[in-house]
Amino acid sequence: MEYVEFLRVRRSLSWHLGILGLLTLAILVFGHHAAINIDDGDSTSRIASGMMVPLMALTPVAMFFAAIYASTAGTSLNREFMVRDLAWTKPIARNALALRYIAVDVAAVALVYVLALLAIVVALARFGVTVVPDAEAFGYIVFGLGVSVMWYALVQITTCLLPPRGLALAGILWPIALVDIGLCRLSGTTGTIAHVFAIVNPLAYMSGVAFDAHGATEKAIWQMPADERALAVWFFSALFCAVAVTLWPRREA
Amino acid sequence: MTAPAISIHGLTKRFGSFTAVDDLTLDVEPGSICGLLGPNGAGKTTTFTCLLGFVRPTAGTIAFAGAPLAPATFQTLSYVPERATLYDEFTIAEHLTIYRRAYKRYDEARARELLAMFDLDPRKRAGKLSKGMRTAVALTLAFSIRPEVLILDEPSSGLDPVHQRQVLDLLIDAAANGAAVLFSSHQIGQVERAADAVAIMKKGKLIVSSVIDDLKTGEKIVEAVFAGPLPDLDALAADPRIIRIERAGSTVRAVTREDSDEVAQRIFALHPKSIRTIDLNLEEIFMNAVSEDRT
Numbered sequence: 001m002e003y004v005e006f007l008r009v010r011r012s013l014s015w016h017l018g019i020l021g022l023l024t025l026a027i028l029v030f031g032h033h034a035a036i037n038i039d040d041g042d043s044t045s046r047i048a049s050g051m052m053v054p055l056m057a058l059t060p061v062a063m064f065f066a067a068i069y070a071s072t073a074g075t076s077l078n079r080e081f082m083v084r085d086l087a088w089t090k091p092i093a094r095n096a097l098a099l100r101y102i103a104v105d106v107a108a109v110a111l112v113y114v115l116a117l118l119a120i121v122v123a124l125a126r127f128g129v130t131v132v133p134d135a136e137a138f139g140y141i142v143f144g145l146g147v148s149v150m151w152y153a154l155v156q157i158t159t160c161l162l163p164p165r166g167l168a169l170a171g172i173l174w175p176i177a178l179v180d181i182g183l184c185r186l187s188g189t190t191g192t193i194a195h196v197f198a199i200v201n202p203l204a205y206m207s208g209v210a211f212d213a214h215g216a217t218e219k220a221i222w223q224m225p226a227d228e229r230a231l232a233v234w235f236f237s238a239l240f241c242a243v244a245v246t247l248w249p250r251r252e253a
Numbered sequence: 254m255t256a257p258a259i260s261i262h263g264l265t266k267r268f269g270s271f272t273a274v275d276d277l278t279l280d281v282e283p284g285s286i287c288g289l290l291g292p293n294g295a296g297k298t299t300t301f302t303c304l305l306g307f308v309r310p311t312a313g314t315i316a317f318a319g320a321p322l323a324p325a326t327f328q329t330l331s332y333v334p335e336r337a338t339l340y341d342e343f344t345i346a347e348h349l350t351i352y353r354r355a356y357k358r359y360d361e362a363r364a365r366e367l368l369a370m371f372d373l374d375p376r377k378r379a380g381k382l383s384k385g386m387r388t389a390v391a392l393t394l395a396f397s398i399r400p401e402v403l404i405l406d407e408p409s410s411g412l413d414p415v416h417q418r419q420v421l422d423l424l425i426d427a428a429a430n431g432a433a434v435l436f437s438s439h440q441i442g443q444v445e446r447a448a449d450a451v452a453i454m455k456k457g458k459l460i461v462s463s464v465i466d467d468l469k470t471g472e473k474i475v476e477a478v479f480a481g482p483l484p485d486l487d488a489l490a491a492d493p494r495i496i497r498i499e500r501a502g503s504t505v506r507a508v509t510r511e512d513s514d515e516v517a518q519r520i521f522a523l524h525p526k527s528i529r530t531i532d533l534n535l536e537e538i539f540m541n542a543v544s545e546d547r548t
Contacts, residue, residue: 003351004351007343007347008342083338083339086351088305088306091306091324091326091357092355096324137280152546212306252308
C-alpha cells in the first residue's frame, strides 16, 4: 500500500464520511417531519411507513455520493506530479507507484459507496421503510460501484497530464456529463454526438436505472441489462486507469 | 577500477530550438564533492532533472556506479531541489514515516539527530514551514537514508548562516564516508569551502571542469603598484598568457592563465613600486570563466 496516498485518503475520507454521517444523523433526528416523494416524470409516489424498497433502487444515490468523493480522489496522480521531487525519487517504478495510488483510491471509493448504502438503509428505516435485498441486488451494487470507479478513472485520465490548474476539470466534468445526458434525448446530429460521448460518460450508464426495478427501460440511454452495463463500466474503469498508469510516468518536468 | 558514482557523457537536452544542456560530460567519483557553478540559465537545474529522470535527455548517457538510472538507484540516491518539495498537508513526522516505509537504508536515529540540528518540530505541518525550514526538512530526509549519491540544487537556500555552515559540514562528512556529492550553489564561497572539484557551466556548455586546487595553480594574479602614472599597458594586454588586465588607481592586476613568473618579469620591467603574485580564489576563477567563454 502506498503510505502517502493512505494518509491523504484518510484525511479526505474523514471529511466525506463526516458529511455523510451528519446528513444521516439529521435525517434520524428530524426525519419524522419529512416525507419522501419520488417523481419519475409520469407519476409521483410517496414513500411511507411499511413500504419495502429493493436494495438495487438505492445504488444510484450511493453511486452519487461515491462519485463525488471520486472527483477529489481522482486527481491523485496530478497532485503527486507536483511533488515529483519526492514521489519520483522513491525506489519504486513509477508505473507501480501510480498503480498503488489507484488501488488505495479505488478502495476508498468502494468504502464511501458501501457506507453511503448503509447510511441510506439506516435513514429509510427511520421512515419505517424496509430495504429488501432482491435477487438482482448484488449485480446492481457491483454496477453502481463500477459507475463510481469509472467516474474516478475518468477524472484520473483527464487530469493526470494537466498542470495544477487543470484540477478544476474534475469539477467541470459533472456539468459536462449531465449536459451530455440531456443532449442524448435529442435526435439528429447533436443527439448522435452526445451518444458518442455517452460511451465514456459514467453517468450515462446509470441513466434509467432508478426508474425501473426490472432493469433497463426505454428511458435509459444505453438499453442494456444491468450485468452488461456493469461489464461496460468496469471495462472502461480498467481501461482509463491503465492509460493513466501508462501516461503519468511519461510526463516531463 | 571502479566506475564513477555519477557519470554523465555527452548529455544534451533541447527544448524545441533552445539547447538547455549542450554535450555535457562530467564524472563525480565516490568520496568527492563537485560544485556545479554557472550563471542563471546555465543549465544546472536541467542537468539535475535529466540525472533524476524527470526529463528525457535529447542525447547522451547517464550512469550511477556504471548502471543506468533505475528505481533501485534511489535506495542510495538523495535529491534536494532548490525549492524544497514537501507534502504540505503532512507533518514532518509523517514525512519521516513515508521515508521509513520507502527506503531500506532509512536511519531513524540519524533523522532525529538532523531534526535536532535544524531545530525542527516534527509535529509541524510542512505547509506551515518557512522556506528555510522546508529546506531543512528536505535535507533531513535526504541525509536520513545515508545516501551514496547526493544531488543538491542550492542546498542551503533560505537557511541562516549557522545552518548553511552545518549543511556544508554534512556534505563534507558524507563525502568522507564515501558518498559522491554533486551540488549547485550561487554562493561560490560555499563551493570553495566544501568542494574538491568544480564544474562551471555557461549557456548549457561545460566550460570548466577541474579539481579546484589545479585551477588555483593554473591561474594567478600578478599585482603591481606604480608610484607615478601608469605605464602603457597595451603591449601587455596583447600577451596571450594574460586573460585580462584590471586597473584600479595606481594598481594593475594581470590575470594570467600560465607562466605567471614570466608575466611578472614583464611587468617588473615597467618599474613598479611593488609587485606580487597571488592565487586566484574560486570567485575570480568563476568570473574569468564565464566572462571569456573558454571551451
